[in-house]
Amino acid sequence: MKLKLSAEELENQSFHSNNLRAAVNEIKANGYIVLEGLLSKELVDELRTxxxxxxxxxxxxxxxxxTPVNAETPRGINRFQMNLPFIKPFNDPQxxxxxxxxxxxxxxxxxxxxxxxFASDTPMPGSGYQGVHSDEIPLYPEMEIILPPAVMALNIPLVDITEENGATEIWPGGTHRIPESMNKxxxxxxxxxxMQPEKVLMNAGDVLxxxxxxxxxxxxxxxxxxRPLMALYYNRPWFNRDGVSPRIGIPHETYEGLPDRAKRLLRLADIGGSLINMS
Known part of the structure; x- marks a missing residue:
């Protein structure tokens, strides 16, 4: 589902209550929402440059x-995951x-x-299909239970994403709510x-x-x-992805200059650690 924000919402930087409810309910039901035109052209151009x-x-x-594409190595040929440095414009409050x-x-x-x-995913010309996969391993793989989310992803395209240049294909309608024991x-x-998938087509400035x-x-x-795409993951405070990927390195002076909400979001980052980790 795509949700177009009104001029009033963009000016006030706040959802109308019915639109927030619609976005949250859509994610709960189908696993995703695209917010159209959320970011300015100027910011996206700066990010891409x-x-x-x-x-x-x-x-x-x-x-x-x-490596041949398979379920255990889903990234595939000519597709690059790169951790982003915590610098402007990538760490813009927007x-x-x-x-x-x-x-x-x-x-x-x-x-x-x-x-x-705090990373990116970029398929280059010649990249192929990935294996169908979930980004998160089950917390209780032996249990026949369905859990609420512990992690949510934010994807930001830096170019228009089309049928031709490698749009993400998704299986909505409940695959995020299958029992833990089935997520193998x-x-x-x-x-x-x-099952019938669909492709997520977006314009630069939209977010998923x-x-x-x-x-x-x-x-x-x-x-x-x-086809560059930024990828940020937000977690419940007890869910620590350390060991899954390197922590975000943030210089002390950069961290101290962040707004209070950003400091809270990044309190488990590697404060004072290496700025760029390209693994």
């Missing part, structure tokens, strides 16, 4: 992954603590949630084959808020250009 030299340097340093996004996170994760994943890679592959447990996969980038 700043991202390119960092990404180009990163790609130059590593080899292309030629990115890390956007009031519309945080209103949704407060409803789904509580107002004490944290931000522990091979079972996901088998069950998804009999999704439950990362919802089944999804990257599709081939058949264009001649890259």
């Amino acid at each position: 700043s991202f390119k030299p960092i990404f180009d340097a990163y790609v130059d340093r590593i080899k292309v992954d030629t 990115i890390i603590m956007n009031p519309f996004v945080m209103s949704i996170m407060d409803q789904l994760l509580g107002d004490d949630c944290t931000l522990l994943y 890679p091979r079972l996901v592959q088998e069950l998804s084959a009999s 808020v999704r439950d990362p447990r919802m089944w999804h996969r990257g599709t081939p980038n058949g264009s001649a250009e890259w």
